[in-house]
Amino acid sequence: MAGIHNQRVARIANESFADLLGIELVSNRPDHVVVRMPYRPALGVGRIHGGAISALIDVAATASFWSDPNLKETAMGATVGFTVNFLKLAVNSDLTATATVRRRGGTLCTGDVSVTNEVGDEVAIAVVTYKLTQ
Numbered sequence: 786m787a788g789i790h791n792q793r794v795a796r797i798a799n800e801s802f803a804d805l806l807g808i809e810l811v812s813n814r815p816d817h818v819v820v821r822m823p824y825r826p827a828l829g830v831g832r833i834h835g836g837a838i839s840a841l842i843d844v845a846a847t848a849s850f851w852s853d854p855n856l857k858e859t860a861m862g863a864t865v866g867f868t869v870n871f872l873k874l875a876v877n878s879d880l881t882a883t884a885t886v887r888r889r890g891g892t893l894c895t896g897d898v899s900v901t902n903e904v905g906d907e908v909a910i911a912v913v914t915y916k917l918t919q
Contacts, residue, residue, distance in 0.1 A: 793856070794818060797848040806837060808844050816886035818849040823879045833875040838909050842869060842898045845882035846913035850894045852886075857919045865893065867913040875909075878902040884913075892918050 797803070798810035798820050806828075811819040820841065822828070828837045843864055850862060884898045894917055900909040 793851045794848045797851055798844060800844075802840070803844045806840055806844075808841060810848070811881065813848065813852055815852050815854055816849060816889075818845055818852055818884045819881060820845045820848065820884075821879060821881045824877055831876065833878070833880065835869075835871060838871070838875060838880065838900060839867075839869055839911075841880060841882045841900060842867065842884075842909065842911045842913065845884035845898050846896050846911070846915065849884035849886050849896055850915045850917055853889070856917075860917060860919045862915055862917040865914040865916050867898075867911050869909055869911040871909050873902075873906055873908045875900075875902055878904075880908065887912075889917075892916055 794813045795810055807823050809821045811821050822841045880900055882898055882900045884896055886896045888895050894915045896913050898911040899907055901907050
């Protein structure tokens with residue numbers, strides 16, 4: 786099962802939209818995923834657009850929820866919602882999102898995501914709710 790769960794996480798972190806943003810999977814283990822979004826001017830000149838940061842958060846959180854090696858092949862999921870707080874401007878910097886599952890319920894999961902810039906400053910934090918059915 787570990788191989789399947791790693792494939793799922795990698796697929797989420799590299800799907801078409803994540804690929805469009807240049808998101809790369811850095812590491813993953815059950816309930817914890819790290820992804821990186823390299824900077825390029827299309828993400829925002831002068832500052833990285835909040836929408837790009839929000840998309841990075843959603844990809845990281847989704848991958849973390851799917852990192853459970855016990856998920857069945859028939860599992861399905863979708864983001865229910867998230868709250869993001871932008872703490873500092875992200876300017877011309879690669880961004881790293883670290884997502885950790887806080888709780889897995891019957892069908893709803895919650896998790897935390899921290900986004901940092903190249904020097905390790907936290908630029909955004911989020912709490913994400915995700916529906917995951919088996």
